Amino acid sequence: MDNFGFCAVVVVTVVLCTTFNKLKRILHKHLQKIRSISAECEPQRSNHEDLLAVINRSDIKVSIFYGSQTGTAKKFATNLGHHLHNCGVRNLVVDLRQTNMDILVNLSMLDTCVALFVVATYGEGEPTDSARHFMDNLKNSYQKLDNLRFAVFGLGNSMYTYFNAVGKSIDRLLTKHGGKRLQALTLGDEVDELESTFINWRSHLTSLLIGFFNLNDHDRNYLNKQYKRIYSLKCINWNVPLVSHFVNMFINKAHVMETPYENDNYFYASVVKNQELYHGSSRSCRHIELDVSASQLRYKTGDHIAIFAPNPLDLVEKIGDLLNIDLNEMISLDAVDPYSLTKHPFPCPCTYRHAFMHFVDITGPPGKSLLSACLDSVANPEESQFVQLLISDSEDGKKLYSKWILEDHRGLVDLLQDLKSFRPPADLLLELLNPLKPRLYSISSSSLVHTNRIHITAAxxxxxxxxxxxxxxxxxxxxxxxQTADTQRHLKIPVAIHTSNFNLPRSRKIPVIMIASGTGLAPFRAFIQERLKMAHDKVGKNGQMVLFFGCRHENEDFIYSDELKQACSTGLLEMFTAFSRDSPDGNKVYVQHKMLEMGNMVWKLLDECYAYIYVCGAYISCHNLQIPAWVKQIRPPTYDFLLKYTCNSNDFSSDVLYKYIFKQKHNESFLYCH
Known part of the structure; x- marks a missing residue:
């Protein structure tokens, strides 16, 4: 290239860069202006006095309070408010972070006012970030709520030890303060038809409220939309294709649009390592390291990391094609009720592309409420009849939904492709789809050893x-x-730390027994790193560490084998492995078999040394053992061992075993990670 050509390239590059920077400033300023205008149009409710003023001025009969971490409780509360509004019950949906005991006291003084609570339990029995202050206020207050009518719906996961602890606590504390239950406490289970449980609760509650307020049961039309589309701003149509490409890249950047993350402590971390852990297997397991040195992010050994993964771009593009929408079109969904405190289902304005990528779950199973709301959008009579059966409460309907939606893992794109005449409005889908949740992973590194790095082990x-x-x-x-940070295409990913009770004993002298299968090894790798560090620094005496680990093949999926063997060589760790597919006689060997082989040692550590026992990993069969219902929280390998080993003793009956397990659970000596 001659000097003239080189200079021309430089000039063009400078012009393009200058133009792009100007476009960035113009577009960013435009977005900020839209948001400021939108904010000015909204009634400002910034404190508790304003909230009470809205309730009194607007003849609010029901206040719906929600505590949400990932958006599900918020969605249910908003759904409930919309449903009650259609039935003639004026209501207000309120985030618990805007509420305190004084608000409830004032509500209890009103003759006809009901407080409903839709609250999630997070982690090991903890309230959500938004509900934490309210819970502390409720526990420590001596104020009375004698005239308050209330009902509580809890959201939880029965696989966790403290199932729906927050919902139970709020119900108990409101009763303690003198509140009167309008309806019995209802607990929804994430692993057992959560949405159906909520809909049944909502239906029964609606009937009670209609009777309580002497209203006519005149309108139960759930198909009315709560949100309406009020913005339709198209991207600038640039004639220069390259500049147009830059604009589209810019306008869909997550840092330009508002983020969907309710957790204020998220941080963009660099991926510095991403390597395969399996050897010669068709399956895959990755060891990933994140650099968090540039943040204030601090974690403790045993904590979880939340990964905010976007929906796949190819699926978002398919949605655009199937619904025939311009994904770069700017939209905003605004609440119809001018007094609603939930102004938008997600940050607005934004593009369709940004909303479908970051705000809603398009890969998870579409709920029955979505299918019901979109029933009018199914043009084909046969397909319409199929969807009606799919959402029905009949046994055939439940079986069809379980198989066709849940077992086959059908998401939104599958639904649109399989039901050719199912074409609901895109904005209706955006308001009805479940919020996109972060995924939690056990951190597989010790904070003492890797202060500025977080390790993830993901199958x-x-x-x-x-x-x-x-x-x-x-x-x-x-x-x-x-891609990792040493490549040109690396990406910083949004993450957040979630605290956990899955920690080592406070005293390092206490022995620990760790039972893991597959990637369940992740938190135990961190435990071992931690105690190795303490031993190296000569920080007191470490208690015995015993690991029972199971996987399929020693030469394929025995992850971190070199590290574990090195730890064993120091004398700190004693390890027993079970490779289920490597047995010469074809009989599968699991960790509970190894525990039984080492029964004397395990029982001595538990009974005499007060060892902590930890279980993490995939559910392992109990081999036809009948576990009492109240001991469901004891993971099968642990219970299997205790039952088989201890009941061989003439002096140890099953009743004594149950009491022993209950005592250990109460003392938090049994800890489980899912």
């Missing part, structure tokens, strides 16, 4: 369903695809 979900459909895990496949 990649990629398998064929019974119907032959290929299911891919959203977050794990996204993590696998990430």
């Amino acid at each position: 990649i979900l990629n398998y064929k369903t019974n119907s032959g459909r290929i299911f891919k895990g959203l977050a794990t496949n996204w993590l696998k695809s990430l």
Whole structure:
């Protein structure tokens, strides 16, 4: 290239860069202006006095309070408010962070006012970030709520020890303060038809409220939309294709649009390592390291990391094609009720592309409420009849939904492709789809050893369903695809730390027994690193560490084998492995078999040395053991061992065993990670 050509390239590059920077400033200023205008149009409710003023002025009969971490409780509360509004019950949906005991006291003084609570339990029995202050206020207050009518719906997961602890606590504390239950406490289970439980609770509660307020049961039309689309701003139509490309890249950047993350402590971390852990296997497991040195992010050994994975771009593009929408079109969904405190289902304005990528779950199973609300959008009579059966409460309907939606892992794109005449408005889908949740992973590094790095151990979900459909895990496949910071295409990913009770004993002298299968080894790798560090620094005496680990093949999926063997060589760790597919006689060997072989040692550590026992990993069969219902929280390998080993003793009956387990659970000596 001659000097003239080189100079021309430089000039063009400078002009393009200058133009692009100007465009960035113009677009950013334009977005800020839109948001400021939108904010000015909204009634400002910034304190508790304003909230009470709205209730009194607007003839609010029901206040719906929600505590949400990932958006599900918020969605249910908003759904409930919309449903009650259609039935003639004026209501207000309020985030618990805007509420305190004084608000409830004032509500209890009103003759006809009901308080409803839709609250999630987070982690090991903890309130959500938004509900934490309210819970402390409720526990420590001596104020009375004698005239307050209330009802509580809890959201939880029965796989966790403290199932729905927050919902139970709020119900108990409101009663303690003198509140009167309008309806019995209802506990929704994430692993057992949560949405159906909520809909049944909502239906029964609505009937009670209509009777309580002497209203006519005149309108139960759930198809009315709560949100309406009020913005339709198209991207600037630039004639220069390259500049247009830059604009589209810019306008869909997550840092330009508002983020969907309710957790204020998230941080963009660099991926500095992403390597395969399996050897010669068709399956995949990744070891990922994140650099958090540039943040104030601090974690403790045993904590979880939340990964905010976006929806796959190819699926978002398919939605755009199937619904025939311009994904770069700017939209805003605003609440119809001018007094609603929930102004938008997610940060607005934004583009369709940004909303479908970051705000709503398009890979998870569409709920029955979505299908019901979109029933009018099914043009074909046969397909309409099919959807009606799908959402019905009949046994055939439940079986069809379980198989066709849940077992086959059908998401929104599958639904649109399989039901050719199912074409609901895109904005209706955006308001009805479940919020996109972060995925939690046990941190597999010790904070003492890796202060500025967080390690993740993730098995990649990629398998064929019974119907032959290929299911891919959203977050794990996204993590696998990430480039590291030493490449040109590396990406910083949004993460947040979630505290956990899955920690080492406070005293390092206490022995620990760790039971793991597969990637359940992750938190125990961190435990071992921590105690090795303490031993190296000569910080007191460490208690015995025993690891029972199981996987399929020693030469394929025995992850971190070199590290574990090195730890064993120091004398700190004693390890017993079970490789279920490597047995010469073909009989599968699991960790509970190894525990039984080492029964004397395990029982001595538990009974005499007060060892802590930890279980983490995939659910392992109990081999036809009948576990009493109240001991469901004891993971099968642990219970299997205790039952088989101790009941061989003439002096140790099963009743004594149950009491022993209950005592250990009460003392938090049994800890489980999922």
